[in-house]
Amino acid sequence: MKIGIVGLGLIGGSLAIDLHALGHTVLASSRRASTCQQAIAQGIVTDASPDLSLLTAAEVVFLCTPLGAIEATFNQLAPHLSPDTIVTDVGSVKQPIVAAIAPRWVNFVGGHPMAGTAESGLDAAQPQLFAGNPYVLTPIATTPPQALSTVSEVVRSLQSQLYQCPPADHDRAVAWISHLPVMLSASLLTACIAEPDQSVLELAKKLASSGFRDTSRVGGGNPELGMMMAQSNQLELLRCLELYRQSLEQTIHSIQQQNWPALEAQLNQTQHARPEFIKRPPA
Numbered sequence: 001m002k003i004g005i006v007g008l009g010l011i012g013g014s015l016a017i018d019l020h021a022l023g024h025t026v027l028a029s030s031r032r033a034s035t036c037q038q039a040i041a042q043g044i045v046t047d048a049s050p051d052l053s054l055l056t057a058a059e060v061v062f063l064c065t066p067l068g069a070i071e072a073t074f075n076q077l078a079p080h081l082s083p084d085t086i087v088t089d090v091g092s093v094k095q096p097i098v099a100a101i102a103p104r105w106v107n108f109v110g111g112h113p114m115a116g117t118a119e120s121g122l123d124a125a126q127p128q129l130f131a132g133n134p135y136v137l138t139p140i141a142t143t144p145p146q147a148l149s150t151v152s153e154v155v156r157s158l159q160s161q162l163y164q165c166p167p168a169d170h171d172r173a174v175a176w177i178s179h180l181p182v183m184l185s186a187s188l189l190t191a192c193i194a195e196p197d198q199s200v201l202e203l204a205k206k207l208a209s210s211g212f213r214d215t216s217r218v219g220g221g222n223p224e225l226g227m228m229m230a231q232s233n234q235l236e237l238l239r240c241l242e243l244y245r246q247s248l249e250q251t252i253h254s255i256q257q258q259n260w261p262a263l264e265a266q267l268n269q270t271q272h273a274r275p276e277f278i279k280r281p282p283a
């Protein structure tokens with residue numbers, strides 16, 4: 001298959017590595033000529049150029065630019081494509097992208113690979129990034145079945161766990177498992193560094209171990225990513241934060257009232273619930 005990729009960063013570059021290795025013709029475009037030359041030199045693409053007309057021959061195109069640039073990328077790319085070309089994207093929030101592109105490109109299938117690292121750019125790209133991880137497609141009523149099945153086939157070939165859901169369900173679910181944790185973790189760090197006793201704060205820094213490392217990891221990451229989550233999924237994130245606030249107040253109440261049975265019941269419930277979120281079905 002002739003596959004186009006726009007935006008050779010962590011996700012676009014990782015897609016290029018796997019799809020080229022699978023024997024596809026990979027035609028890529030990235031903003032900087034140096035990135036395109038690097039991809040050619042690494043042998044992870046068939047050809048690459050900042051000129052989007054290179055993708056005219058592509059049968060399926062993956063839009064892999066930053067979330068805020070995906071719609072603009074599509075606008076620039078569309079005049080170079082035949083209407084038969086299937087376009088998909090990898091953006092982490094789906095409703096705004098699907099709403100912007102689907103009415104203008106019938107062969108559009110929204111997508112989101114649930115895989116990544118803290119790094120960005122082509123140097124961070126790696127083989128098998130998607131293998132064993134969920135990859136969500138968000139078709140809508142007007143999505144042609146043929147476009148959906150073609151993108152599904154490519155996604156399955158990456159050894160991803162393929163899921164399908166409406167864009168709104170996707171955004172609500174990722175608010176719970178991705179965007180809310182970033183805000184909670186950031187709030188944890190904010191509260192912690194506000195400890196007024198400097199000597200206690202310094203001691204806490206020295207004593208911090210695996211528990212703090214786990215709970216602070218996503219809040220201590222790239223600020224741009226957190227901003228993107230809050231701005232692009234604002235309503236779903238606020239809904240989750242509100243429900244979280246209720247849960248936190250319940251926990252505070254149990255501790256204030258020394259209602260140990262209530263706290264114990266809550267902790268038993270969460271102990272049983274966690275594995276449901278982190279288990280993976282076999283590949």
Ligand code: NAP
Binds near residue numbers: 032069112115120
């Ligand atoms: P990234 O590593 O920063 O790669 C994006 C690449 O696009 C950049 O390397 C850059 O290439 C090019 N680019 C940057 N700004 C651009 C612009 N304004 N217009 C056109 N091209 C531009 O980002 P990423 O982590 O791969 O994320 C790409 C997409 O994947 C995002 O939409 C994100 O929501 C989604 N996603 C990310 C993750 C994750 O964990 N990172 C996971 C799932 C989905 P040049 O070198 O040519 O400038």
